[in-house]
Amino acid sequence: MTKTNPGRFFEDYILGQTLRHAVPRTVAEGERALYHALYPARHALYSSDEFAISCGLDGSPLDDLLAFHTVFGKTVPDISLNAIANLGYAQGRWLRPVWPGDTLRAESQVIGLRATSNGQAGVVWVRTTGLNQVDEVVLDYVRWVMVRKRAPASPAPDPVVPDLAPAVLAEDLIVPEGLSFDAYDFDLAGEPHRWGDYAIGEVIDHVDGVTITEAEHMLATRLWQNTAKVHFDATHRPDGRRLIYGGHVISLARALSFNGLANAQMIVALNAGAHANPCFAGDTVRAWSEVLDRADTQAPGVGAIRLRLVATRGDSAAAALRGPDGTYLPEVLLDLDYWALMPL
Amino acid sequence: MTKTNPGRFFEDYILGQTLRHAVPRTVAEGERALYHALYPARHALYSSDEFAISCGLDGSPLDDLLAFHTVFGKTVPDISLNAIANLGYAQGRWLRPVWPGDTLRAESQVIGLRATSNGQAGVVWVRTTGLNQVDEVVLDYVRWVMVRKRAPASPAPDPVVPDLAPAVLAEDLIVPEGLSFDAYDFDLAGEPHRWGDYAIGEVIDHVDGVTITEAEHMLATRLWQNTAKVHFDATHRPDGRRLIYGGHVISLARALSFNGLANAQMIVALNAGAHANPCFAGDTVRAWSEVLDRADTQAPGVGAIRLRLVATRGDSAAAALRGPDGTYLPEVLLDLDYWALMPL
Amino acid sequence: MTKTNPGRFFEDYILGQTLRHAVPRTVAEGERALYHALYPARHALYSSDEFAISCGLDGSPLDDLLAFHTVFGKTVPDISLNAIANLGYAQGRWLRPVWPGDTLRAESQVIGLRATSNGQAGVVWVRTTGLNQVDEVVLDYVRWVMVRKRAPASPAPDPVVPDLAPAVLAEDLIVPEGLSFDAYDFDLAGEPHRWGDYAIGEVIDHVDGVTITEAEHMLATRLWQNTAKVHFDATHRPDGRRLIYGGHVISLARALSFNGLANAQMIVALNAGAHANPCFAGDTVRAWSEVLDRADTQAPGVGAIRLRLVATRGDSAAAALRGPDGTYLPEVLLDLDYWALMPL
Incomplete structure (x- = not known):
């Protein structure tokens, strides 16, 4: 049997299940510098410790989107390796800054499932949570993707579509x-x-x-x-x-x-x-x-x-x-x- | 006389001599982040301080190959600037993790020499040692390269080929x-x-x-x-x-x-x-x-x-x-x- | 009215005025590593903490040109967004090393102005000062650029050309x-x-x-x-x-x-x-x-x-x-x- 990750198919998701995503990641000054080399980011609060301190923080946090991408990246092997389309985001919140030296990991709970009418795929809704090294939530968001089915004939689950506010x-x-x-x-x-x-x-x-x-x-x-x-x-x-x-x-x-x-x-x-x-x-x-x-x-x-x-x-x-x-x-x-x- | 480095030719290597390679290098969080941007590295022990601590270490060391490349790079101006071919590696061991903030330097001892039969080049075997700032060996390995001769007519040294176990x-x-x-x-x-x-x-x-x-x-x-x-x-x-x-x-x-x-x-x-x-x-x-x-x-x-x-x-x-x-x-x-x- | 920065035109510079440039920047180990990935920099004092300590410093400072580029970059939105040509540098000095963790900001004083004879542009001379988080000057230099005029008809200021020693x-x-x-x-x-x-x-x-x-x-x-x-x-x-x-x-x-x-x-x-x-x-x-x-x-x-x-x-x-x-x-x-x- 193969030891490599084939990704999950629509049939592999169960409503309510929590996926604990792999490979926690310590992010620090190196990631900060790369973020600024990769994007023309200039917002002062993420550029200067002194500026952030003048705004009441302990120093400059890592960029808010750096935290998002790190958490999102962890979910890919479990959520979107066999995704056909990344359909949407909702209800995302940044709950706590990420500081240099923090270690991030991610979990996702399956909150919605709906097979497509043609039987080829299904939509999976997950609420993903990013946590730091002391298990504080740093951000969470809902994302839904269309995922291939392993077999068109497999039975469709009862459709559950989460009720998501527009903002x-x-x-x-x-x-x-x-x-x-x-x-x-x-x-x-x-x-x-x-x-x-x-x-x-x-x-x-x-x-x-x-x-x-x-x-x-x-x-x-x-x-x-x-x-x-x-x-x-x-x-x-x-x-x-x-x-x-x-x-x-x-x-x-x-x-x-x-x-x-x-x-x-x-x-x-x-x-x-x-x-x-x-x-x-x-x-x-x-x-x-x-x-x-x-x-x-x-x-x-x-x-x-x-x-x-x-x-x-x-x-x-x-x-x-x-x-x-x-x-x-x-x-x-x-x-x-x-x-x-x-x-x- | 030129002040630039022309590299060493085969005639310049003496059996038993130790070359102290130039430019020590402090490696830290920046190198760690770049390693992860350059390679799809995900082994958890090198990705997360918390994971490494759960495995009994003090934190996440720098990637084992990052240490190897840094040490190897230092040898290039002395060993392979005039190399025709990088022929092999043997007997390499990682003896100690490299931590963010460590300073690496390298030395190589010439352990084998053999001129090629056509007189144009020779094979040089070196044992390269990577050391940290307190002179602990972090890794060592044997490498052999074919190096150009300065002059085809120069006499060949007595051939010495080190006895290297296959593993x-x-x-x-x-x-x-x-x-x-x-x-x-x-x-x-x-x-x-x-x-x-x-x-x-x-x-x-x-x-x-x-x-x-x-x-x-x-x-x-x-x-x-x-x-x-x-x-x-x-x-x-x-x-x-x-x-x-x-x-x-x-x-x-x-x-x-x-x-x-x-x-x-x-x-x-x-x-x-x-x-x-x-x-x-x-x-x-x-x-x-x-x-x-x-x-x-x-x-x-x-x-x-x-x-x-x-x-x-x-x-x-x-x-x-x-x-x-x-x-x-x-x-x-x-x-x-x-x-x-x-x-x- | 637009909220984006159109850049300054020649008419916007006043002799003697000081421009306080935006977006201070904390530079650290990440910038150091990127500098070494982007340029084949090997000068030992900027590569190794140990080498720098052996030269009487507290550790390896950030590369002298990294400090220059960081300060220079801050001046661009105020000085050279509408520049036609970057004409020269003079009287630049590095006054103090920049250490990992320092926050740099920049100010420029207008020290010379001369409209071109065709009325389309003018030359602006500035003395730019880079400062750290405790307001020590880390470097300063004079630079002059040719900047577009907003309107050819606008009156030319009295020409003032600073007297700059050749070295x-x-x-x-x-x-x-x-x-x-x-x-x-x-x-x-x-x-x-x-x-x-x-x-x-x-x-x-x-x-x-x-x-x-x-x-x-x-x-x-x-x-x-x-x-x-x-x-x-x-x-x-x-x-x-x-x-x-x-x-x-x-x-x-x-x-x-x-x-x-x-x-x-x-x-x-x-x-x-x-x-x-x-x-x-x-x-x-x-x-x-x-x-x-x-x-x-x-x-x-x-x-x-x-x-x-x-x-x-x-x-x-x-x-x-x-x-x-x-x-x-x-x-x-x-x-x-x-x-x-x-x-x-």
């Missing part, structure tokens, strides 16, 4: 302990725009673009210990192209959004996300954002802003999203909905 | 102090297969493949401060291709072997190795392993497994090695023989 | 506190050549070459948080090529100069520099140096050497610099004039 409620956002923007230095942060300067409905073109190389997306995806074959093996697809990990586009777009959203310092919730079209090396990625909502928090000087972050491919980042038929335009790569914390 | 004996393996697999967590390690589950002669196809880019192998090779021109300078070979450092293929194959050998946690000996064919950017590297031997150790719960690790290029990793004439097949890149430690 | 005087060089080369280990450093072995006028061909990839120069430039579009966005230039950050060529050439100048350990002054021609991925970079001057220092065993470092593109590094008309030859990429510290 995390503002009152459920967790602000990191101690965070205060009362002494926020807008000069050092890079832009003067406060929470109050952003209007719901406002659209910001982030202007800059990055042309992706094969080496960079593979370095990143490997660093998150994501083992999906399509990202690394150019012989896997008939067209000889390596599909870029969707999370790479998320980090790229978020970093590009500094230009216009330099003060949207910390991501605290992931409301929804769609990888609208595949991304490949050679694509030039741009981004735009739309302000969806604003809310207060209990922390001094700290407001919450809900943003749609869209990554596009090509020469322009014009804020178009969907065609007349309601589907994403071909140049749209990512449509992400998140909450971030900003100085009031 | 390190199981009783000579050094298990890191404190190591115990009694509380080994197979879930977190990623696979359930124990030492006892592997049969001598068993072959494991590691399935996954990685298509190599120029940037990645140069980043790696540079990180090990390996100065061989062929790896970096596309004008060096008539075909304009950069030859990939053989050690890059070793690390890639070893990391790929996680899929089927996730519990072969630590390399403790290098018995033999051949870089069967050159590797270039664009090659898709796969790997397979064969179980060659098994042995007990004195450490609690720790067994030793001797493995042949073969890296191949192309679409399949079929376990073929040599053609009818006994030479390596053209798609074989690496044939490595090593001992690793596994939970019983 | 930092030897007596103004700052030797890091505690530095001593009295116990210098030439074996470990890699070459036997002392300060006294170098004659003024001597030219050294550094022999080795590196062929640049897109991924590497982007990783580097991003790590310094340099936001200039031309380095990252292949759609920015009509020819679809990404212009390589001039500082990448500086670091590459300096690292290549190890072969012949292994003991020119620390850069302490930048006298002048010209990016003679643009550099692109695919170029094979080589380097040669010319000894321009030598001087004593007060520190035990420490001499200063003034060097011209020239980076070229192509198969040979023949020490030619300018054509018959006095302009740089097309294969010359960099002409840099600096002071370094060497063992006597």
